[in-house]
Amino acid sequence: MPATTPAPTPGATITPDQDHARAPTHGAGTGTGPNTGLDAGTTAGATTGPNTRQGIGTATGTVAGADTEPGAGTTAATTTGLNTQPGAGTSARTTTGPGSELGIGATTGAAIGTNTASNTPTTTGATTGPDNGPRTGRDTGTGTTTGQGTETDQAPIGVAIIGAGERGVYYVGSRMAELAAETGFRIVSVHDRLPERARLAAAHLDALYAGAGVGHTVGVAPDLTAAVTDPAVQMVLVTTHTNAHLEPVRAAVRAGKRVYLDKPISVSLADARAIVAAEAEGGAPIMMGFTRRYERPWIDAIALSRTGATGTPRMVLLRSVIPYTRYLQLWHRTNAASGGAINDKGSHHFDVLNWVAGPGARAVSVTAMGGRSSIFAPDPDAPARCSECDRACPYRRHETLIDVAEGVGRVPNDSWLDATDPADRNDNCVYLPGSDIDDHAVVTVQYDSGLVACLFFTIFGPYAEDQETxxxxxxxxxxxxxxxxxEIDLVSGHGAERRVIPAGADNRDSSHFGADLELVRTMRRFIAGEAPPAGVRDGLASLELVEAARRSMAANGRAVDPRNQEFL
Structure with a gap:
């Protein structure tokens, strides 16, 4: 295990819109594990098996295995198995094992098997087998990557953001602005039911575009209709409160726009099914923002579980001990608005369980115990919000270790400070009466394939590096x-072999450990016609498990069939 990273200092300021530029590095190393690469380069070589590449520039070689290598430039390393090498620098490598690459540039080489490369502008070589876009698979060979390559600006893609809160603007929108030259995304407008919040959000995004050297100004849409019908807009991001997802999704689909919907899909199964129906009505897929689908360790772990390294998956444990007391401090504090932490955070986790189970498996039984602990018992005498409180408190908003570590060590803008409605503030006291959400649960899901999966979930506890496993x-x-x-700790062969595989992606210091950057890049490919890693049917399947778990908890652990929400 690596040495423990010192915890961040309370009170330190880390903005949610950090600019994470790549610094050039040079290195040579030997590793073992699935290797996925963002290589800036032109690729030439022989490939066997399905290969996915994303990179810009020049690369030469033969690749063997699942190869993940974020880096622009030239690197030297010899790898067997699953290998991850972050870094911009110099590299020549030999790789064996299951692997993924994504690349934009010129590619030459011979490919045998199912080989997929998303390579622009030039591809030459002999290919045997279907060649149909980026994906993760098996490759065989050795390779050398050389050079920084040349970035080609994408054609502009106009975007409207509906919901100018932290997720829409200070995470996804900020990453869009940072990657504007690479992806072509231009945020045309933001709309929010709070006009001042929208205005301040637009100013924030303007500054990021300027910092990226892109001359662009973000507008404020006066209403939903104006935002989604603007002819300059091709894509709509729906990042409103969860209970308000349906209307903007329908409006965007009916306006003929492509849609990104942040998780969870909704707070009710009725609305979720209506969103699935809207997708069918529009005839184009809707992309869902389950961030773990875009986060390298999760991708590599699940891909590895399908290689036979562990045998057929029989049991799964997803452990989430993250002190997200912010769920009691933000609009998420009521089930009516968010579905609670078990929906907002748990929706990720249930999607992961379904992802592990695979597309052919169906959850048939859910049992759950949990609810609301006494830790956050309402205190009517406590100040209503952290900014008005002088008590010694480990939950003070923007000063907790988790807030600082995740880049929310300050209020995004003054609209949160000036708000009077608890739903519009982000520093409500954790003891403020009126919150009805659960804060912990242990949920067991049985699949028709025989897989048994367990979610161990809490929003209280310590900040620690093993917070989610x-x-x-x-x-x-x-x-x-x-x-x-x-890291992925793999034991195989009935215990005969053990490997610790570094699977972290480049730019892990960016939001969601770099997943939001990959999400934005995936959006660009989604606009170009690639199927999204997760869609609204995945959102519905996750919500079915959420609702079954809530129903089971309310009945002291009685089993519920998530397909019809009836007790078994």
């Missing part, structure tokens, strides 16, 4: 992925 057990092995470090 995924463990998959098969008949001959097990893997344990730790999100914070990005």
């Amino acid at each position: 995924l463990e998959i057990i098969g008949e001959s092995g097990r893997l344990r992925m730790e999100r914070h470090s990005g």
